[in-house]
Amino acid sequence: MAPKAVEAAAAPEARGLCAGAGGLSTGRKLVPWSSWAEWRFVRDGLFSRFPAAALRRIAAWRSRGALPIPVDVTAAFVEIRLRDPFFRSGFTGDDALESEEMLAMLYSMAIMRLVNGFVENTYKRTGRSISELAEAVGIPRVLVDIRHESSHRSLPSLRLLRLASIKAFDWLKCIYWDRQTNSIPDAEVELSLRLHEITHFLKGNASKEAKSGSKRKRSEKLISKTTKYIWRLYHACHDEVVFALMNLMQLDAPESSESSGMQEADCLTINHSSDVQISKSDMKAIIMKLSEKEPRLLLSVLKSVVEMIEAKEELTNKGELYACLLEPSKMRSLCSLVLWLVTKIKELKVSGYIGPVHEIGVLSSDKNAVPRFCLAKLLLKLLNLSLIGERCIIDAAHLLIEMVNDNNVKEKLRKLPVLALESSSKVSFHPESTICNEEESVEKTSETLEMFKLHLKKRNNACLAETVTTEGSFDTNMPEKYNIWSVAKSWTPCPIGTIPCSFSSCAVLPAFDAVDHGVEVSTLEQHGKCDEVDHSEMFDSQPKEMKDESILEISSVSPEHEMSDIPYVAFPLKGRLLVGGVWEKVTEEELLLIKSKMKILL
Amino acid sequence: MAGARATPTRTPPRPSSPAVSAEAVVPQDWASAVSLVSSDPNPPVVLVCGPKNSGKSTFSRVLLNALLPRYGKVAYLDTDLGQPEFGPPGCLSLHVVDEAIEDLLNPTLREAERCYFFGDVSSKRDPEAYLNCLFHLYDHFVGKYRCDENEMLPLIVNTPGWVKGAGFDMLVEMLRYICPTIVVQIRITVQSKNLPDGVFWLDAGQTGPKMINTNAAFHDASNRSLLIQKDSCGMRERQLVEYWKQCFPSNISVSTYKELAYALASLPPYQVPFSDVTVVHLHCEVPAREIWRSLNATIVGLAVSSASDADRSIPCVGLGIVRGVDVQKGLLYIITPVPLHRLQSVNLLQQGLIEIPTSLLQVRGCVSPYMSTNVLHKISERDLYAG
Numbered sequence: 011m012a013p014k015a016v017e018a019a020a021a022p023e024a025r026g027l028c029a030g031a032g033g034l035s036t037g038r039k040l041v042p043w044s045s046w047a048e049w050r051f052v053r054d055g056l057f058s059r060f061p062a063a064a065l066r067r068i069a070a071w072r073s074r075g076a077l078p079i080p081v082d083v084t085a086a087f088v089e090i091r092l093r094d095p096f097f098r099s100g101f102t103g104d105d106a107l108e109s110e111e112m113l114a115m116l117y118s119m120a121i122m123r124l125v126n127g128f129v130e131n132t133y134k135r136t137g138r139s140i141s142e143l144a145e146a147v148g149i150p151r152v153l154v155d156i157r158h159e160s161s162h163r164s165l166p167s168l169r170l171l172r173l174a175s176i177k178a179f180d181w182l183k184c185i186y187w188d189r190q191t192n193s194i195p196d197a198e199v200e201l202s203l204r205l206h207e208i209t210h211f212l213k214g215n216a217s218k219e220a221k222s223g224s225k226r227k228r229s230e231k232l233i234s235k236t237t238k239y240i241w242r243l244y245h246a247c248h249d250e251v252v253f254a255l256m257n258l259m260q261l262d263a264p265e266s267s268e269s270s271g272m273q274e275a276d277c278l279t280i281n282h283s284s285d286v287q288i289s290k291s292d293m294k295a296i297i298m299k300l301s302e303k304e305p306r307l308l309l310s311v312l313k314s315v316v317e318m319i320e321a322k323e324e325l326t327n328k329g330e331l332y333a334c335l336l337e338p339s340k341m342r343s344l345c346s347l348v349l350w351l352v353t354k355i356k357e358l359k360v361s362g363y364i365g366p367v368h369e370i371g372v373l374s375s376d377k378n379a380v381p382r383f384c385l386a387k388l389l390l391k392l393l394n395l396s397l398i399g400e401r402c403i404i405d406a407a408h409l410l411i412e413m414v415n416d417n418n419v420k421e422k423l424r425k426l427p428v429l430a431l432e433s434s435s436k437v438s439f440h441p442e443s444t445i446c447n448e449e450e451s452v453e454k455t456s457e458t459l460e461m462f463k464l465h466l467k468k469r470n471n472a473c474l475a476e477t478v479t480t481e482g483s484f485d486t487n488m489p490e491k492y493n494i495w496s497v498a499k500s501w502t503p504c505p506i507g508t509i510p511c512s513f514s515s516c517a518v519l520p521a522f523d524a525v526d527h528g529v530e531v532s533t534l535e536q537h538g539k540c541d542e543v544d545h546s547e548m549f550d551s552q553p554k555e556m557k558d559e560s561i562l563e564i565s566s567v568s569p570e571h572e573m574s575d576i577p578y579v580a581f582p583l584k585g586r587l588l589v590g591g592v593w594e595k596v597t598e599e600e601l602l603l604i605k606s607k608m609k610i611l612l
Numbered sequence: 613m614a615g616a617r618a619t620p621t622r623t624p625p626r627p628s629s630p631a632v633s634a635e636a637v638v639p640q641d642w643a644s645a646v647s648l649v650s651s652d653p654n655p656p657v658v659l660v661c662g663p664k665n666s667g668k669s670t671f672s673r674v675l676l677n678a679l680l681p682r683y684g685k686v687a688y689l690d691t692d693l694g695q696p697e698f699g700p701p702g703c704l705s706l707h708v709v710d711e712a713i714e715d716l717l718n719p720t721l722r723e724a725e726r727c728y729f730f731g732d733v734s735s736k737r738d739p740e741a742y743l744n745c746l747f748h749l750y751d752h753f754v755g756k757y758r759c760d761e762n763e764m765l766p767l768i769v770n771t772p773g774w775v776k777g778a779g780f781d782m783l784v785e786m787l788r789y790i791c792p793t794i795v796v797q798i799r800i801t802v803q804s805k806n807l808p809d810g811v812f813w814l815d816a817g818q819t820g821p822k823m824i825n826t827n828a829a830f831h832d833a834s835n836r837s838l839l840i841q842k843d844s845c846g847m848r849e850r851q852l853v854e855y856w857k858q859c860f861p862s863n864i865s866v867s868t869y870k871e872l873a874y875a876l877a878s879l880p881p882y883q884v885p886f887s888d889v890t891v892v893h894l895h896c897e898v899p900a901r902e903i904w905r906s907l908n909a910t911i912v913g914l915a916v917s918s919a920s921d922a923d924r925s926i927p928c929v930g931l932g933i934v935r936g937v938d939v940q941k942g943l944l945y946i947i948t949p950v951p952l953h954r955l956q957s958v959n960l961l962q963q964g965l966i967e968i969p970t971s972l973l974q975v976r977g978c979v980s981p982y983m984s985t986n987v988l989h990k991i992s993e994r995d996l997y998a999g
Contacts, residue, residue: 038979039987040970044908046984070902073893074910075967078987190988245979304977494888495955498945503878506973507909507980509936509945519981520937522905 034195034242042071044519046194053187061088079127080186086120087179110168117171118160124178125157150177197250204236209292252310258293305358310516312351319344349402352409383500385413638674645826649794650678655766662798663805664773666828672770677712679766685710687753687767691746694733694844698722700855700931701848702731702966706749721854726752729913729928731894731964739782747789748925775807787813794822801836849969858949873975881935881945894964904937909982913962929954
């Protein structure tokens with residue numbers, strides 16, 4: 011666990027910038043997984059009783075290349091065991107392999123690949139014997155002997171091979187899976203640690219202005235060092251950092267003590283790891299400090315906030331009891347965060363840190379450039395929130411409107427009913443003061459904004475054509491029949507393997523399982539009888555590999571994505587299983603497994 | 613220069629014209645072999661074979677330059693997947709060249725007349741598919757450039773240096789199918805690594821083509837062939853990088869990896885709906901629901917499939933990087949130098965095992981999620997006993 015903030019403050023330089031196992035390594039390596047969450051999903055699957063999903067994922071990894079040998083070999087062992095009646099304990103299926111000879115060959119080959127995979131490179135380099143090297147690496151001797159015996163002598167007995175496979179499996183778990191687990195950086199813990207450091211220094215600076223110059227310089231140096239580390243963290247695990255930042259900002263909202271929603275569950279670690287809380291104003295100061303270097307951080311945070319509001323709205327719309335209990339204060343604090351962020355973006359724009367541009371050029375490495383269409387889309391996003399009546403959101407929308415239109419669009423907007431609002435210039439300069447305005451004005455404004463919303467939708471093309479709809483990628487109507495390929499419009503730079511978020515221009519990792527595209531519908535159609543699916547709910551308690559993943563993706567599914575271009579699936583629940591409240595896809599193989607289990611129970 | 617191919621001289625010459633350079637660097641027995649080939653009364657079909665690093669590609673380049681003045685155009689069949697001459701790695705292609713090769717030391721990119729994406733840097737994963745593609749290319753050449761007696765083109769077939777085991781078997785199949793008029797065999801002094809002497813692919817009694825044996829160009833003091841070990845991985849990476857540089861007009865400077873990586877990350881990609889393309893994995897099976905995960909941030913062949921194509925040999929117009937997948941919108945985003953009008957016919961994406969160069973994925977501030985920190989990859993003694 012992270013040291014307490016006091017400690018952190020006491021000796022931050024002593025620990026240097028690598029806080030134990032959680033520290034960030036400098037080297038990078040190509041891996042087939044897109045996040046550590048995906049890696050954990052596979053790990054948990056492989057060591058569970060239902061490894062099918064994990065094995066499928068490894069098949070996908072294999073096709074990408076750069077698959078680490080331990081992963082490859084572990085998967086091989088799991089797959090062989092699935093076909094060995096000895097490990098299938100009781101139930102038989104079509105794919106069980108009855109031939110002992112064949113099983114022995116499979117096991118021998120897997121063991122051979124394990125030993126060779128771990129020592130081959132060094133063997134070639136040093137010329138030392140395989141058994142010597144294997145001992146140095148710590149490979150159990152029995153595996154080395156089996157490798158030798160199966161390649162040069164007669165095939166070892168199946169009994170021995172099964173025992174050896176258990177040994178090999180455990181060894182792989184310890185040498186690879188456990189050790190890798192321990193060296194994954196925990197972005198949240200790391201971040202909160204650094205942030206506490208910065209707060210400490212900031213406070214020190216503020217309180218002791220009269221401090222001797224040298225000391226102040228020293229702490230400034232430390233701040234910049236820590237800031238740099240946070241930047242590395244931000245680039246390494248972008249989403250986690252933004253999420254953690256946001257959580258930290260919310261934690262100390264005055265209402266946080268009474269809040270106990272889903273939010274809390276997500277940020278447990280931070281809650282308990284920090285005794286001294288960072289105040290909201292400190293947090294804001296820190297975010298400003300961070301965004302000095304990359305102003306688009308603000309957009310990232312804004313994106314997460316808006317998505318969080320959306321997620322909550324969705325829950326409310328579903329009328330879930332639990333969501334209704336969700337304190338309005340929490341929502342309000344989120345909304346005020348939106349306003350604050352937009353205000354800051356605006357400030358940055360005024361001071362020239364952010365330069366709105368029409369399209370980001372291919373070679374522009376200008377981190378400050380924010381395409382206009384992003385702001386326009388952000389505006390649309392805000393206007394689409396159903397709690398548009400919220401004062402802060404309205405103000406934020408105002409600011410955005412100002413930023414978006416600085417040419418003729420602005421003039422067009424002036425003719426809209428929005429004008430009925432108080433002068434927007436006032437809002438932009440004194441955002442806080444407007445918050446305390448009377449209720450009725452809020453209602454009035456929400457009405458007019460509602461109208462504006464309608465208007466905007468109707469006149470989308472006419473009104474914001476220059477900024478919003480010039481892009482084709484977000485249009486639902488397909489390109490013409492004969493041009494199936496087209497250049498993506500309104501593209502913002504993002505690393506290869508990610509796509510730009512549709513409204514904030516931040517890079518996001520695609521949510522691969524969000525929508526089914528009917529690719530596998532046909533394979534599922536032959537089975538998945540309704541009664542089977544109904545009954546199978548009984549097995550909810552079984553560990554299911556998919557859970558991890560579904561949690562991951564909740565935040566990225568936004569409600570109002572238009573689905574018109576997606577093939578219509580006639581039986582949406584076919585081939586699905588209610589697991590832990592989520593409809594998971596299950597394959598025939600899994601269903602059969604469950605079915606066979608049921609027989610045992612009966 | 614790192615990665616320079618086995619060349620007749622150690623110092624890369626800067627020739628004023630290719631002809632001069634060829635004369636300047638080509639050793640005597642190469643020159644006589646080349647003149648023997650080019651003096652053939654009919655446009656020859658030349659197959660160049662020999663072990664790894666013996667100088668097959670360099671010889672082919674010299675030969676191509678020598679044939680050009682007489683015929684104006686020379687066809688070139690690129691069969692070396694790992695170190696192709698004119699295409700990106702992993703491709704089998706037929707080229708019709710009408711311009712002399714200026715750089716005799718390095719491969720240069722040129723547009724192919726016809727191309728198949730094999731999807732690996734060695735033919736060993738699927739010899740059948742490899743030969744199949746090759747035969748299709750040769751048939752195409754014969755159909756187009758050998759039928760009209762007045763407009764026949766010469767053909768140079770450069771072969772991979774895999775001359776033992778399955779590689780030898782494939783070479784034999786290739787020779788039997790193509791029936792070249794001239795076979796140039798480059799031999800090195802380590803006899804055990806050479807191909808068998810003579811018409812090794814024919815049964816006894818059959819008459820073969822003209823055989824020309826020549827030695828590797830380099831020799832050390834004791835007259836042994838000097839083979840230059842190439843960093844083939846690095847070369848492939850450079851070739852791929854060069855390939856994607858073509859996405860940018862020449863007036864944009866993308867000379868460094870960093871610049872190129874930034875440029876690729878910001879370049880608006882092409883988009884294509886899932887529903888309009890089929891995805892094929894050439895060398896492994898991927899479950900249907902994992903397809904997009906498998907494709908994201910990898911290299912694919914952009915192929916044009918039509919009903920008449922045989923199953924595995926579908927011509928390809930170029931390579932693309934799947935730079936992003938939007939599952940919600942059902943769109944694939946692809947970066948490729950292939951022009952938009954040629955892309956319109958692409959309806960098949962072939963994923964092979966050509967790995968994307970990591971230099972394109974990691975630039976400060978723009979690092980792909982697939983470039984991870986804290987990856988455990990080596991188990992050293994230190995790690996084991998430190999704990």
